[in-house]
Amino acid sequence: MARTSTARPIGSAIPAPDKISIKLNVNGVERPLKVAPWTTLLDALRDHLDLTGTKKGCDHGQCGACTVLVDGRRINSCLTLAVMKDGAKVTTIEGLATNGALHALQQAFIEHDAFQCGYCTPGQICSAAGLIAEGKAKTADEIRELMSGNICRCGAYPNIVAAIQQAMGQS
């Protein structure tokens, strides 16, 4: 049926705005991107850049599986709009190893068997890298408290704390 009015029908979405050109430095590589305003950093990483190491768990900032480092700080990429991070430096789990050698945290997670299913692990490791950079955790209690934004439904917490303690000792 032909429309006789230019008005949008009730309940229809507003027209999709043009995609916005941004630049992210992801794991040391400049990545120009065109994203819609509502594209989260998580979706940009996974769906636009094929970096699927960062996981989508709850998609509401409650589980920590999507944790990445932005300009050196750990954040929830699911609650971050990619357009707002134009020009930022992003480090994901894919960017932690250097010259083929695992990051101390990756090695420690393997040695301490700090996971079971592994789905939360990229977020746990990125979060722990942020924790070590912050320098606020010294004791096991402090590690547990400052890692509380990362949920592990398999319950590997004791081994996660042990792995982080080992990596902290090496940093």
Place this chain on the structure above:
Amino acid sequence: MINFQYARAADVADAVRQIAADPKAKFIAGGTNLIDLMKEDVERPTLLIDISRLPLKTVEETAGGGLRIGALVPNFDLAYHPLIEKRYPLLASAILAGASQQLRNMASTGGNLLQRTRCAYFYDTATPCNKREPGSGCSAIKGLNRIHAILGASDACIATHPSDMCVALVALDAKVHVTGPAGARAIAFADFHRLPGDTPQIDTSLRPNEIVTAVELPAKGFAKNYSYLKIRDRLSYAFALVSIAAALEIEGGKIKEARLALGGVAHKPWRDPAAEAALRGQAANEAAFTRAADALLRDAKGYEHNTFKIELARRGIVRTLTQAARGTPQSQSSKKIA
């Protein structure tokens, strides 16, 4: 998530201009609450105005001996700022009691003030909620209301304000600096958040198109005798059932000045002059603390699932004042309650 347009604000004046031009626009800074609410279809802005690049990220000393905290200072930076740790440890402690380190890295000072309730019915668009849809009714009053208000609620809304930081800020007599189309003004923290009454859709006394630019702390920080105790269903990364901020000034064993504020119990961070008056001039002991708790809770009212909060608050107040008087504030990492 719904479609929306995106724009950046060039400066504060531009931000105010842009938001005044579009009644369905919203500011975005950290985004930790707004993006979540947009994913749930609770907030449906057609334009997001990105204020995250505005130069409101410094903590500066004021002429009066206090601090002026820029609205975009992240919660993480504020909690670990040397002047906050030294002079306002109650504020540092309250911030670290809330959210996770990731969220504290993202969330801004101004955004923390403006976060919305975590009432499950507010989030669930399939249920009536007067805050989300004025006039539709309150599902919580006869629903699952375990986390809801025991003070200052109305027949229209029994939601609570979720912030920890704001509980410390109201106890410390902070001020909120805002700018709008009519210019800049300051709002006493106790007047910033409001009770629901019959307009629960309005959380604060901000006028349309105003933007929070800073939070100001007065000189007095109560760095010696303070404590922030947060009681919740799990030991970390959960909203408060009840939280208590206590700050005392003790001279010769007597309380010279007292501050007492509660979170998780009302539509706003709850501070009661009568409870503080009950402490002033008294010996710092359990009897005085209990009288203050009784004064604060005199009009408390429970609903089907949250009546336990009244006794929880009473005991929590006494415990927190005891910690403050002893100079042994609650640790936010070891969760043992001393």
